[in-house]
Amino acid sequence: MSNLIPTVKRGSDSNNNTGFRTLPSISSWLDDVINNNFGTEFMSNFNTGMTLPSVNVKDSDEEYIVEMAVPGLKKSDFDINIDNKLLSISAELQTDSEEEDDNYTRREFGYSSFKRTFSLPETIETEKISAKYNDGILKVNLPKREEAKKKPLKQIKVS
Known part of the structure; x- marks a missing residue:
């Protein structure tokens, strides 16, 4: 049996028949809060620098x-x-x-x-x-x- 607990974005899983509801991961929860409250315009200003080239x-x-x-x-x-x-x-x-x-x-x-x-x-x-x-x-x-x-x-x- 695995020790890993599956995390589902927004805390729900449509295929989960056990009744066990997992919590969202912190990163997906933070993404949801920022995107829902500020929209993507807020985040677009943070990635204007050059990334490492391939x-x-x-x-x-x-x-x-x-x-x-x-x-x-x-x-x-x-x-x-x-x-x-x-x-x-x-x-x-x-x-x-x-x-x-x-x-x-x-x-x-x-x-x-x-x-x-x-x-x-x-x-x-x-x-x-x-x-x-x-x-x-x-x-x-x-x-x-x-x-x-x-x-x-x-x-x-x-x-």
Whole structure:
């Protein structure tokens, strides 16, 4: 028998035939209170910053390729550094707009940023690392040293 007690949002379960009514979880109860009393407009202002971008890391015979989905940025927004075998990719974006109409002035500004770091293996040619940004995808190429590159299969004949 399981020690877990099922929690059901809003405290009801239409399939529960035992008559046992479970309590809602605290997070679902809090979501219900906020959404019912304030609506979704209240919550929409809390998630305006940039989240951590999704990353793909490919390992080919010649290099590692780090692909990061970061649409809406410019090449100049990125800061890519290597420090002590750590690859650091970051970006900052500031927006500032002002609208004036008769007696009303509205000024909105925003700031968002992210930073991702990756430990580099000793087998990377740090002097040859390159980066390109195209169609919202940042691609960082990390070439492998010659001794780390995958060698072709060598067949050994038995004598």
